[in-house]
Amino acid sequence: MNRTSLTTAVLCSALLLVPSLSKAQLPRDPAERARVVAQIMEANARQLTLFDRQGRQVSTVGTRDLYNQPVFSPDGTRMAVVKPDLEKETNDLWVIDNASGKSIQLTVSKTRENAGSPAWSPDGKQIAYVALRDGYFGLHRKASNAQGDEELLYKGSAPMTLTDWSQDGKYLTYFSTDLSGGRLYALPLAGTGERKPIEVFSSKSQNQGPRLSPDSRIMTYTSNVSGRFEVYAIPFDPAAAPGAAPAAGPWQLSDQGGTGMVFWRKDGKELYFLAADRAVMTVEVTGGATPQFAKPKLLFRPPADIAPGLGPGNASVTRDGERFVIAVPRPQLRQLTVYDRSGKVVSKVGEPGFYNQPNMSPDGTRAVLMRNDPRTGNVDIWTMDLASGKGTAITNDTDPQNAPIWSPDGKQVAYVSTHESISSIYRKAADGTGEAEQLFSYTPGAGMVLTDWSSDNKFMTFYTGVIVLVPIGNNQKASERKEIDWLREEYLAGQGRFSPDNRYIAFLSNEDDVDRGEVYVRPFDPNKPDAPLAGPAVRVSKDGAQGMITWRQDGKELYYMTRNWEVMAVDIETTPTFKAGTPRMLFSLPGPLPGNALQWKNVSPDGQRFLFAMPTNASTQR
Amino acid sequence: MSLRSHVGVGAAVALLLAGSAAWAHHNMSALFDFNDRVTLNGALSKIDWRNPHIYLAVDVKSGSEQGQTWSVEGPAPNFFRTRDITKADFEGALGKEVVVEVSRARDHSRSGLIRMLTLPGGKVVSACPQNC
Numbered sequence: 001m002n003r004t005s006l007t008t009a010v011l012c013s014a015l016l017l018v019p020s021l022s023k024a025q026l027p028r029d030p031a032e033r034a035r036v037v038a039q040i041m042e043a044n045a046r047q048l049t050l051f052d053r054q055g056r057q058v059s060t061v062g063t064r065d066l067y068n069q070p071v072f073s074p075d076g077t078r079m080a081v082v083k084p085d086l087e088k089e090t091n092d093l094w095v096i097d098n099a100s101g102k103s104i105q106l107t108v109s110k111t112r113e114n115a116g117s118p119a120w121s122p123d124g125k126q127i128a129y130v131a132l133r134d135g136y137f138g139l140h141r142k143a144s145n146a147q148g149d150e151e152l153l154y155k156g157s158a159p160m161t162l163t164d165w166s167q168d169g170k171y172l173t174y175f176s177t178d179l180s181g182g183r184l185y186a187l188p189l190a191g192t193g194e195r196k197p198i199e200v201f202s203s204k205s206q207n208q209g210p211r212l213s214p215d216s217r218i219m220t221y222t223s224n225v226s227g228r229f230e231v232y233a234i235p236f237d238p239a240a241a242p243g244a245a246p247a248a249g250p251w252q253l254s255d256q257g258g259t260g261m262v263f264w265r266k267d268g269k270e271l272y273f274l275a276a277d278r279a280v281m282t283v284e285v286t287g288g289a290t291p292q293f294a295k296p297k298l299l300f301r302p303p304a305d306i307a308p309g310l311g312p313g314n315a316s317v318t319r320d321g322e323r324f325v326i327a328v329p330r331p332q333l334r335q336l337t338v339y340d341r342s343g344k345v346v347s348k349v350g351e352p353g354f355y356n357q358p359n360m361s362p363d364g365t366r367a368v369l370m371r372n373d374p375r376t377g378n379v380d381i382w383t384m385d386l387a388s389g390k391g392t393a394i395t396n397d398t399d400p401q402n403a404p405i406w407s408p409d410g411k412q413v414a415y416v417s418t419h420e421s422i423s424s425i426y427r428k429a430a431d432g433t434g435e436a437e438q439l440f441s442y443t444p445g446a447g448m449v450l451t452d453w454s455s456d457n458k459f460m461t462f463y464t465g466v467i468v469l470v471p472i473g474n475n476q477k478a479s480e481r482k483e484i485d486w487l488r489e490e491y492l493a494g495q496g497r498f499s500p501d502n503r504y505i506a507f508l509s510n511e512d513d514v515d516r517g518e519v520y521v522r523p524f525d526p527n528k529p530d531a532p533l534a535g536p537a538v539r540v541s542k543d544g545a546q547g548m549i550t551w552r553q554d555g556k557e558l559y560y561m562t563r564n565w566e567v568m569a570v571d572i573e574t575t576p577t578f579k580a581g582t583p584r585m586l587f588s589l590p591g592p593l594p595g596n597a598l599q600w601k602n603v604s605p606d607g608q609r610f611l612f613a614m615p616t617n618a619s620t621q622r
Numbered sequence: 623m624s625l626r627s628h629v630g631v632g633a634a635v636a637l638l639l640a641g642s643a644a645w646a647h648h649n650m651s652a653l654f655d656f657n658d659r660v661t662l663n664g665a666l667s668k669i670d671w672r673n674p675h676i677y678l679a680v681d682v683k684s685g686s687e688q689g690q691t692w693s694v695e696g697p698a699p700n701f702f703r704t705r706d707i708t709k710a711d712f713e714g715a716l717g718k719e720v721v722v723e724v725s726r727a728r729d730h731s732r733s734g735l736i737r738m739l740t741l742p743g744g745k746v747v748s749a750c751p752q753n754c
Contacts, residue, residue: 028704112751135723135737135750157725158656159754178651180728421652445652465674465698488672490699490709514703 026086027515035563037086041066043592046314046327048079050098053322055280055300061325062101069116069313070325073124073144074266076318079325080106080118080127080144091116093129095144106146107131117162120144122169128153130162130174139172139187154187154195164211167266167319171238173200173210173219179421179445182207184221186238198238201246209260209312212236214268218291220253222260222273222312228398231258231273231283233293253283253293257377260312266319272299274315276377278307280324305331305617308354308372334594334613336367338386341608343567343587350389355613356595357403358384361410361430362553364604367611368394368404368413368430381415383430386611392432403450403599406430408457414439416448416462423448424478425460425470438478440470449599454498458526461486463494463598467507469529484530487522495547495598500555502526504578506540508547508560508598516544519560521578540570540580547597553605561600565591567610589614650753654725654735661685662692662722662734669716671709673698678712678736680722687732694724696736697752707747718742725753 026033045064052058061079069082077098084091091114093106106127107115115131121141128141131150137160142150153172162174171186174197183202187195201207205225212219219236222229231254234246257276264271268285275281279301284294302310309329317324336349336358354372361367364386371382371391381394381404394413395401404415407427414427417436422444428436439460442448448462458473467487486505487493493509505524508517520537541560545568548561558570558580566588571581594615602611650656668679676696682688702708719742724734737754739747 112748114751132751132754135748135754137754156657157659158651178656180651443652445650465700466672490671490673492673492698492700510700514700 026089029515032515039592040086043330043594046329048081048096049326049328051300051302051324051326053299053324055302058323059098061098062096062103067327069118070327071118071120071316072318072323072325073120074122074319075124076320076323078124078144080120080129081327082116082118088112090114093118093127095127095146104146106142106144107150109133115140117174119162119165119172121165122167128162128165128172130160139174153189154197160185161208163209166212166216167214167264168216170216171212173212175208175210175221177206177208181205182223184210184219186210186212186219186236188238199242200236201234201250202243209262211262211264213264213285213291214266217289220262220264220271222258222262223250226252228257228276229259230254231262233291248290251291251293254281254296256296259377261315261317263317263319265321270321272317272321272324274310274312277375278302278310278377280315282321302326303328304374305333307374308332308377331615331617332372333616335616336369336384336386336389337612337614339567339587339589339610339612341569341586341610343589346609347386349384349386349611350391352616357599358611358613359405359599359601360386360604360609360611361406362408362605363410364606364609366410366430367602368406368415369613370402370404381413383413383432392430394428394430394432395436403448403462405450405453405460405601407453408455414450414453414460416450418447421445425450425462439472440481440483441478442483449494449596451495451599452497452601454502454526455500456502456526458502459498459529461496461498461505463496465492465494467493467496467505469496471529486524486529487533492517495549497549497551497601498524499551499574500553501574503574506549506551506558508545508549509537511537512539516563517546518542519545519549519558521558521580523578538578538580540572540583541568542583548600548602550601550603552603552607557607559586559603559607559610561597565589565593569607586610650725650735653727653729655728656725656754658726659737660687660724660726660734662687662694662724663719664692664722665717666712666715666720667691667717669709669712671699671712673700676702678722680720683719690732692722692724693733694722694736695733696739697749701749701752702747705747707745711741711745715742 046067047064048061050058067081070079079096089112090109093115094103096103113132117130119128126141127144131140137156139154140150160174160176164173173186175184181204184200185197187197205223207223210221220233232250234249258273261274280299281296282299283296286292309332314327333352334355335352338346356370358367358369367384372379381401382391384391399417399419401417412427413430423442425440426436450462452461460470469484469486491511495508497506506521519541522537544563545560550559567586568583570583573579663684664680664682667681670677678694680692721740723738727733736749
């Protein structure tokens with residue numbers, strides 16, 4: 001998709017999509033480029049904020065910027081952070097003085113290279129990090145005052161993440177994960193010549209974030225071996241045979257989920273972690289060779305309205321356990337809001353919540369949406385009555401769900417759920433009753449953004465850069481259903497939307513301009529879904545679009561959203577041939593809006609009401 | 623958060639995701655071993671220049687894979703368009719010698735994920751950071 005759409009609909013997304021800014025490609029037109037950069041900043045900049053052990057805000061550091069992975073220096077006076085350079089498409093490390101907010105750039109990556117995962121040496125004089133250099137990932141170190149060259153400590157090939165420099169100065173601990181599992185390593189720093197990492201622990205689970213206790217006898221880490229991430233500890237024996245099982249443990253430290261940010265206090269008597277609900281927890285540690293871990297206690301809860309935007313990569317702790325830094329995102333709460341065609345607010349639905357991707361039911365009375373539960377961190381699918389604000393859970397599990405849509409009759413909803421790297425389309429009754437039916441299962445590791453369900457119940461669409469049809473009008477099992485690449489070309493295409501009579505599909509693509517998405521329409525024959533496409537597509541939009549393609553129920557009007565967050569309407573004729581009128585703006589919204597407009601279907605059947613999840617600063621109870 | 627999965631503007635974003643990459647067809651680490659690199663010298667014999675990934679066929683001319691045809695996968699056409707590398711650059715290389723460094727497929731078939739490619743004129747095309 002064009003860069004604008006990718007940026008506004010994807011990079012600014014808080015819940016649905018996952019491209020990396022380090023991989024971002026900005027539009028080449030200077031004005032367009034500046035506009036996109038401004039939107040990225042607005043949506044994603046974070047404020048480095050210090051908290052004490054009671055969760056009271058102590059101070060802020062510097063100004064809002066695209067900060068990530070803040071890590072305190074051992075004396076707590078500075079922070080290493082990662083910051084992208086959008087123009088160069090890089091990530092680099094910076095060191096910030098906590099008192100003055102002044103910063104120096106530590107690493108200087110070439111275009112489309114990266115540095116990240118900072119870890120301070122025990123004396124604070126050096127910082128180790130992972131960097132992508134000339135096609136190879138490596139562990140490097142450099143003086144923390146940015147003087148001198150970076151030193152390559154270990155050269156690898158696969159991506160890795162550094163998490164700590166042991167407090168005795170002897171090891172760097174890092175991990176590497178992929179769909180085959182997660183591996184925890186310690187790299188000995190002593191000696192000369194080629195360094196050989198010690199594989200401390202590996203399994204088919206996602207094992208992450210290894211950190212050694214101050215005496216380097218215990219390694220803590222997080223793992224999803226139980227189905228959700230928890231914090232574990234194992235003895236660390238650098239002399240153990242490669243691949244040997246730990247001599248004891250693993251001991252589970254957390255009991256209500258542990259997402260990471262596991263730091264040891266410098267005396268080894270306390271450690272900290274971020275719980276599933278983003279609460280900062282503490283665990284008392286006693287004993288020597290055989291440590292005893294007390295039950296986790298709540299230290300404090302970060303501000304409720306930022307919880308879903310807070311992860312282990314956005315927070316850390318000083319070595320004395322007295323200060324916590326959180327890279328605070330913009331408020332994550334959204335108010336479901338209904339607008340009329342003039343842009344006037346008709347109603348606000350229920351209380352603010354952590355909502356995303358609200359799509360309107362065919363009768364315009366309900367929404368189906370993604371809801372993040374701040375108590376568990378789980379993202380589930382819900383339906384919601386737009387008049388009463390009453391919600392109904394469709395899913396309630398730890399598997400991530402996304403991209404909900406309605407069935408044509410409004411009795412069911414469909415969504416994508418990902419379990420152990422396999423994404424599948426499910427459908428379930430819209431009142432939450434009964435079992436979910438698996439309709440289609442995709443290639444392992446491949447994602448889907450589900451976009452439509454045809455009115456004749458024969459097809460669904462999703463996109464991957466290609467518009468894909470899933471035939472559902474048969475009794476096949478999910479494993480037997482074969483997808484059809486309906487539009488697979490050199491240009492990107494997404495958000496295939498069936499016309500109400502199923503004779504056309506509207507979609508977004510950058511066929512005409514690589515830097516700009518537009519809305520197009522092509523004929524569709526449900527009886528020959530895999531037939532080669534005939535003739536050129538008809539362009540409907542005029543000056544760029546980013547999604548929200550929705551047909552009015554009578555097929556005579558089509559809606560979409562521009563790159564400037566303008567809601568547009570276009571008159572449509574389909575008989576005898578397809579004809580589109582001149583797009584006209586109905587109203588505009590203050591962007592950037594959260595979520596992915598390439599999945600929105602949020603217009604009432606008569607084209608009179610428009611539903612959005614609008615950012616709000618309102619507080620909420622936890 | 624690895625550099626590969628790092629969302630530059632917010633690691634938390636990635637944690638909340640539903641497993642769907644924006645335009646990615648599949649998670650590359652599912653199919654390819656990033657620790658197993660292979661360099662192929664051979665003639666470019668076929669191009670499939672479409673989304674979500676391009677595919678090239680390379681008839682290997684030297685080394686242990688001499689005489690074999692490898693299918694190598696690259697980023698989406700958009701990746702190249704925004705780097706001012708066009709389909710025509712690859713079409714012009716058909717039948718000519720290229721050097722391709724790939725991550726080998728986990729199933730050990732003759733297929734790989736392009737990390738670096740050198741066109742006949744010496745132009746080097748890096749597929750990083752997407753494919754690294």
